[in-house]
Amino acid sequence: MTTRKEVADRAGVSIAVVSYVLNDSNYVKEETRRKVLQAIEELGYETNMAARALKMRKTEQLAVLINHMGNPHEAGLLLRIEEHAAKHNYMLFFQTFQKEKESKLKALLNGRVDGIFLLGQSLQEDTLHHFRKQNIPIVSVTTPVTRTEDVTCIDLDWTFEYARLIRLLKAKGHKRIAFMAIRDPEHPLQHRLGAFRRAMETERLQLEENDVFYADEGGLQSAYDKIKPSLSSPDRYTAIVSANDLMAAGIVAACRDRAVHIPNELAVAGSEDILMSSQTAPPMTVIHYPREKVGEIAMEVMLAKMQKRPAADRILQATLVERKSS
């Protein structure tokens, strides 16, 4: 490995000068600079980021804790965040994160990251406290079940978005609308269920308790399993909204297998607009979650917090994409 010392020797200067040249942190005579640059070139020298991180107390690395990378929505979000992080020269770690791992988290991230993104996670108070003490900002993309002051959130106004979707369905004559939620009370998708309830109220529709389905997890299969039995009942909801698109796709699949016609017998809608949603049969009506924008804002907020600038929660606007499933 080439070190600054070797570069300095070859250029006939001290290591400090090499540092000055590299970081533009001090005036260096043009000729000296040239010599140093040349030595760097010849030796193929590159700064050792570990050493720099130790000295600077800054790693330029960020962590993304992700719930379920199998979900293209979250994968897409991750991708967008990375895109913007890269622009600011931050490297991104990602970790699929289960609660069991939380205790190890502090050890794993200590001295490794300058900030943490949460993609569908909530952390426990003592974990939060630890990162607060270390001055590691936390930005959450999704509203966690329990809010904490140091976690800044980027999310949609789900009540507003669902209300708009409900109006669309109402306009087509639907009165009894079901919702596909998720069982785990800690799961961040719970927030969307709450929002849906409020939206139904706003739109003066009754959300009956047995019109809320609780899948075991957010995947396609779990929604398929949960919805399929209910599809044979004669008296039922005429539309269903799903807390995420993967589960909505599961509903579409169940309808196909039960020969329930979409949208004539049942209208289906999703909440994220992943690519798959445009390819199901029929293509799905969805709330288009602005992943691109959210990624950008998330990084923006993260930068602000790292620089100790104030950073408030951000609510973004989605759009409604009407396709054949409604």
Next chain:
Amino acid sequence: MTTRKEVADRAGVSIAVVSYVLNDSNYVKEETRRKVLQAIEELGYETNMAARALKMRKTEQLAVLINHMGNPHEAGLLLRIEEHAAKHNYMLFFQTFQKEKESKLKALLNGRVDGIFLLGQSLQEDTLHHFRKQNIPIVSVTTPVTRTEDVTCIDLDWTFEYARLIRLLKAKGHKRIAFMAIRDPEHPLQHRLGAFRRAMETERLQLEENDVFYADEGGLQSAYDKIKPSLSSPDRYTAIVSANDLMAAGIVAACRDRAVHIPNELAVAGSEDILMSSQTAPPMTVIHYPREKVGEIAMEVMLAKMQKRPAADRILQATLVERKSS
């Protein structure tokens, strides 16, 4: 931030002892150990990974260079690799990687990673040389266009896999089979085109040059755009295989819009088996790429290389999933 020094002071020992306790690297009297552990607990001390990395010349961080995170196949692969990396206490960076960034790569990764995974990339010789000098092993999941000795590859025997798929199609009466490839000659999917050519030969079928379509990139839309015009021609191939599933989905979408019946008028098959492929109309026949296994093996090979154990290229077996599109 709590340091080892503070822990040592509180426990009334030297920092070395704290190190010994933490790393189990030296015998410590039970009572002393207890005191140290308690001090650590009380202070909420965690090891600073940056300092450790500097000292040990080992970061326990790995990079994944990924071509197109928008592709669920690659996202899935990333997920699997992360899963296995985590088991061995490695953190994973990922970077969506474009050629323009290659020059910056060395600077970005220097001192940050112990190894690099390539997901559909080829690096230039001087980049490879740099990492070779630093003893940073490189493992590629996909066969790059130009092979290099220090890059170990994990891939399928695509010729074998495509031959099996071709036999399936042949058994259903197909003789003229087209292929959806990708234009960029540097793109790793070129390898699959070459394999398909050989497989056709093996199966004694003629692959006509204008039955090979070259999409501009590997996405759904690009395949859709490329295939759509050709669907109206009366005399044409009766089956098409796509180098990846996203493009196969694009073909299915084009057939839908052109009212070409699948599989009666055209059989379609993909090469990876992403979730979406089971939800298109009709669901697609695909080669099931064993992402789980590949992730495991990739990490295994990486560990071997990091420990300077010999590590040969690995060829894994896929399975054929027959669905309604063929």
Next chain:
DNA sequence: CTGTTAGCGCATTCAA
């Protein structure tokens, strides 16, 4: 069994 000490590669203060 425990303490002292010498770096790892870098940024930076202080002198020159």
Next chain:
DNA sequence: TTGAATGCGCTAACAG
């Protein structure tokens, strides 16, 4: 405009 020297937090060789 440049150099010498210090220390970031950690590991491990060596001495006791």
